[in-house]
Amino acid sequence: FLEISPEGKVPVVKFDDKWVADSDVIVGIIEDKFPEPSLKTPPEFSHVGSKIFGTFITFLKSKDANNGSEQDLVNELKALDEHLKGHGPFIAGEKITAVDLGLGPKLYHLEITLGHFKKWTVPESLTYVHNYMKLIFGRESFVKTKAAKEYVIEGWAPKVNA
Numbered sequence: 247f248l249e250i251s252p253e254g255k256v257p258v259v260k261f262d263d264k265w266v267a268d269s270d271v272i273v274g275i276i277e278d279k280f281p282e283p284s285l286k287t288p289p290e291f292s293h294v295g296s297k298i299f300g301t302f303i304t305f306l307k308s309k310d311a312n313n314g315s316e317q318d319l320v321n322e323l324k325a326l327d328e329h330l331k332g333h334g335p336f337i338a339g340e341k342i343t344a345v346d347l348g349l350g351p352k353l354y355h356l357e358i359t360l361g362h363f364k365k366w367t368v369p370e371s372l373t374y375v376h377n378y379m380k381l382i383f384g385r386e387s388f389v390k391t392k393a394a395k396e397y398v399i400e401g402w403a404p405k406v407n408a
Contacts, residue, residue, distance in 0.1 A: 273344045287343040294329050294337045294345060298322045299352045305366075306359060306406060316366070323368060323375055330374035335381055342385075350382035351392070358398045363406050 251258045255267040261275050277286060301322050305315040329337065337345045357379065360366040368375055382388060393401075 269348055270344075273347070277344075283341075285342070285344045285347065287345040288338050291333070291338045291343070292345055295322070295326050295349045298326065298349065298356070302352070302356045302360070303405070306363060306402070307408070320369065323372055326378075327372040327374045330378050334374055335377060342382075346382060350379075350388060353379050354383060354388075354392060355398055355402070358395050359402045359406075362399050363402070 247258075248254060250265045251267045253267070257269060257272060258265055258267045259272050259275075260266075261279075266272050266275065273285060277284065298319070301315065301319040305319045308315040333339055336342050337349070353375075357368065368379070370376070383392075
């Protein structure tokens with residue numbers, strides 16, 4: 247695997263004898279090869295939720311409960327909740343797009359990892375985020391391809407204990 251993706255990045259897909267390990271590039275190639283149904287995200291929605299993963303990692307690695315990293319994550323999730331309230335059920339409306347396909351697995355990792363290492367869950371008050379996660383996690387394509395919870399935990403353990 248490391249010969250294909252030296253940095254160990256996933257996802258990895260082979261297109262025309264070339265391995266590609268960048269999610270955005272992969273989505274672009276898929277859009278070109280298979281334009282229907284379109285997964286293109288309208289530009290005005292392409293950055294929705296983009297800070298969630300970074301704030302999740304900061305909170306996960308945090309050893310100081312008072313450093314604000316938990317609140318930063320909650321604030322990003324609240325912003326997503328507000329966006330979904332006005333535009334949902336997906337980020338760009340009724341149709342799933344590339345931004346959802348990128349954010350969904352990150353939320354899956356967030357839910358499993360923070361639940362395991364911090365005993366933390368997405369606040370119940372963020373009903374649109376919970377509905378969004380249920381929609382994404384329930385998709386047949388997601389169910390068939392998601393990593394098992396134990397692998398997610400095992401993969402994050404070195405970062406938590408660093």
